[in-house]
Ligand SMILES: *[C@@H]1O[C@H](CO)[C@@H](O)[C@H](O)[C@H]1NC(C)=O
């Protein structure tokens with residue numbers, strides 16, 4: 001009864017569509033998300049019970065996260081990724097006036113806060129500013145531009161993303177690196193093989209603002225290729241496997257010297273600021289400056 005009352009109340013304020021959350025998603029271009037929902041076998045649940053709030057990543061969100069196929073996930077992982085978009089109650093934009101914590105169907109929490117007339121989830125994923133609060137007969141759809149990653153993956157800790165995907169997913173600190181990979185046309189390198197990547201953060205790039213080649217200039221592509229190769233070492237070396245005095249050979253075949261004192265790691269002249277982000281094709285350590293290659 002209370003639910004019906006609530007529906008009447010909110011449907012008088014917002015648009016109301018008499019379909020289930022899944023039907024709405026299916027009929028409105030969220031086919032990546034509905035593929036995931038179908039695959040993990042909760043379609044029937046989402047058609048018959050409720051209420052649900054779906055923080056629904058668009059197809060573009062999956063693409064931006066580098067997820068072109070769900071075959072990269074185990075069924076447990078896909079289930080976690082999908083369940084993490086679902087809250088089993090109404091979360092409506094105008095009703096959130098401060099930061100709140102909601103449990104998801106995965107039994108891992110998300111934070112939701114008001115942000116620029118809409119909502120921000122986990123301080124990263126923004127609900128669309130228009131076309132949000134889509135009330136349907138068993139819940140509400142809040143379309144988002146970002147695929148949220150659960151705090152931890154159930155049952156296994158095997159990495160599921162390749163380096164390129166991890167860089168795209170962590171675009172709060174690797175947006176310049178992501179752009180450099182595009183300029184160098186080296187997406188393939190970061191998706192395959194096995195490497196240790198000393199990943200320069202946006203702050204590292206910022207230190208060289210104005211001194212890097214203009215992307216529009218003819219030889220910028222080869223410069224950015226050499227720059228990236230200088231940060232890639234074949235083979236996976238976790239922080240614990242880097243020893244003081246080690247010499248690493250980059251993809252350019254140049255040497256990098258490891259200095260390790262009381263847990264602080266330097267690679268040549270740059271500092272490692274965080275370590276051991278595991279990818280399916282190696283490991284990423286962040287560095288605070290660029291390893292600029294000596295070019296002829
Ligand atoms: C998302 O949908 C597009 C087509 O609309 C498809 O090409 C792509 O493979 C799908 N992605 C996933 C992860 O299923």
Ligand SMILES: *[C@@H]1O[C@H](CO)[C@@H](O)[C@H](O)[C@H]1NC(C)=O
Pocket residue numbers: 107
């Ligand atoms: C949900 O997670 C909490 C800890 O975060 C745990 O105590 C509880 O048992 C979990 N519930 C289910 C149903 O798994």
Ligand SMILES: *[C@@H]1O[C@H](CO)[C@@H](O)[C@H](O)[C@H]1NC(C)=O
Pocket residue numbers: 123172
């Ligand atoms: C949210 O993100 C912004 C920038 O991305 C950051 O400055 C801020 O500290 C973050 N807040 C929390 C609570 O993590």
